[in-house]
Amino acid sequence: MTDSTLVSTTINGDSIEFACPNDETLLDALRNRVGLTGVKEGCGTGDCGACSVTLDGRLVCSCLVLGVEASGREVGTVEGLTTNGELHPLQEKFIEHAALQCGVCTPGFLVAAKALLDKNPDPSETEIRYALAGNLCRCTGYDKIVRAVQATAKDMRKAKKKKG
């Protein structure tokens, strides 16, 4: 049996504890121990971005992070994007713009797009394309994904201006 560590962490704002084998990835821990299967494995080698989460606000591939590394830190997953039953504007726009077909890459794209807009509320098309270049989508050709992110950024800027 592999040695395990008791991990105390914050996931989507909730305090969570779980025993994690020391060689287990954060991706596997989130899926199999915490039950957050919105985090997907597409490759397990950091090439596809389907497992994108934030760790203390920084975008990472959870397949390249060990579960034990989450100790004392804050993890954000797709399951945490919705607040008080309200979809995040990105989630709304992805549906509205048909930015998903099969949908398996969508959680990763949403987390990565949110990380982009948190840092850069007014990205150019090129900035969006490069920020999302670590997330593979095989269905859409990215067209409607980029448009959904552009539309979200525009709406969020408007809403912020209004709020003033």
Place this chain on the structure above:
Amino acid sequence: MAHDQSYKDRKFEVVGNRFKRPDGVEKVTGKARYGADTFAPGQLVGRILRSPHAHAKIKKINTAKAEKLPGVKAIITSKDLPDLTNGDIGLQNILENCMARGRALYDGHAVAAVAAVDEQTARKALKLIEVEYKVLPHVTDVDEAMKPDAPLLHDWIFTSGVDPKPTKPSNIAGRTEMGNGDVEAGFKDADVIVEKSFKTGQTHQGYIEPHACLASVNPDGSAELWVTTQGHFSFRNTCAALLGLDFAALKTTSSEIGGGFGGKTHVWGEPVALALSRKANRPVKLVMNRDEVFRATGPTSSTSIDVKIGAKKNGTITAASAELRYQGGAFPGPWAMLGCMTGFACYDIKNMKAVGWDVVVNRPKSTAYRAPSAPMAAFAIESTMDMVAKEIGMDSVDFRLKNVAREGTRAPYGPIYGPIGIEPTLEAVRDHPHMKAKLKKNQARGVACGFWFNIGGQTCTDLNIGTDGTVNLTVGTVDVGGARASLAMIAAEELGVPYDRVRVNIGDSASLGHNDTTEGSRGTFSSGMATIFAARDAIDVMKERAAKMWDIPVEDIVWENGVARATGKKHGNLPTLSLKEIAAKSHNTGGPIAGHNEITADGAGNGFASHICDVEVDPETGAARVVRYTVVQDAGKAIHLDYVEGQFQGAAAQGIGWALNEEYIYGEDGRLQNAGFLDYRIPVCSDLPFIDTKILEIPNPNHPYGIRGVGETSIVPPLAAVSNAIANAVGVRMTQVPMSPQRVLAALDDLDNAS
């Protein structure tokens, strides 16, 4: 009940719009459950041991050490999957592909499998299984495999389609020939003849979700399979046949599917998971990693193709011929035949001949990949078309239009075309503003066309109306990319209810009659047709119920815009009865209201597309980049505009990846060297521009709404569209895809050396 399948022009209220998909919220919140996202009480983790050799005799498998590892619950080899195929060679091949039987036929071929209490134990157990191999000579290249002295894969393959039948086995599984007229005479009439040979690399469908399933077999022979698949009915049938189970006893549920593109039409790990579960008497979850997906599933054929086209100076093609060699991996397939059928399908050519060779090599068993076999043939033929146009000094679009197939033209594979869209797509390309847009330095434009058959097939659909007036539609085709939305729109259109009143469910294998696999762009065509007919059945029921409620003859009732209306002077004062009102009273008028339809949906309309591609080539590095792209395709009738556009865009993106980057690379040792997304590079967001689309609607006469499949056709033109653009940009004709920077650079160097 028989329904009229023929197209009727009508004004649509719901169809042809853009609605939010009903499964959208689940998919953007992470709640949607894909193949790996479910769990069963007491489940074990399954893992597969794979051959590291391209070709080897398996002398001995010793599982004793692995069995002793605590936590290991079952280990299987081919002995645990006895041959129950009764001589069915197709099933035998599937069985052998799922688990090697005495010989490993490719790098990644499954040789044993384990079920253990957790991932760590399963992985350890794999390392403890001892396999003694005798490595055999291998062959991975299609042309090499055809040589008389090539290493032989199977002693039972005697080339079919040649006369006399060969007396010796070979790697050439079959020869196909089709055509018309007199090709030799046609070439004699030509003013210009261009002959060229092409090669295409092997590509993978590249769905982001690896294969995954959860299998549970009980000692009484009942079983359940949860699986990511394009066809849970065919998976059920195949797995049940291989395991010796009754079809009815193996309830198979399709999970949400994270991409398929043809790659999830056939079983790989599922029979293995079922066999592990049977042996361990516990549920087994088997999820492939990406390395396994590349090495052991999917890919499409690599090819080698010769094309010869002759034309008059006025642009009329006098003769065309092609010889197409496709490798199907370790088992025979229909791939070269499909290349022959599709290659010249856009054109009306008086004298045409296509010869195909289906070949086996030491690579994973080829599977359908979106319009399977057509992109390679189109790459070779559409490239040659441009070369001929150039030779005779004619615009390449005008040259295509001069020879274009129309209604009444005989297709290369036999039938006479009905109304088809190739000419309108080419005219739309010719007249598109993209064609007049200015190009910058090192940029140029290319055009190419593509064809795909589209299919219909067996379909079974239920429609149930709740007493609150909402509708459950249950279909047996899977939702690969928005089908629930399209089918809800069709049901809403027929019934006359708002779109959001309809909920679409993908029925499991125990809940509906057989549905063919969701392939061949058949989902919306076939299930759409069955939905229309099921809704019409339900409307007939509702008219009968209204007749009862009003106590008038049913003949005096019509259904319009979601309500029953009494006709004639006698009943003129009766108010209408809505679907909701009729449903609310259903318990008093005869019970639940439902419609049902089972049909073999014949008459799929052919799909045609023409594409415009602008590339920029860096002469220093040879790197080509697509800077603008337009897809024009005939949809027959577009149901949900977003998801039709999405199919065009996604198909074009896959084609662009195939054209520029994607390729299986095998080493001298016959092992796959790039089994991961880092080295097998599919297009990323920053590689592509926006992909413009133009939907044409030439109704398919064999569908009530005029629908044609739209999923596949647009992967066909991009290889040649990109190549034609590169040729126009830098003056080199690329004859091999992918047109990687090093290949383009080498071609540019050759050009420099020649001048």
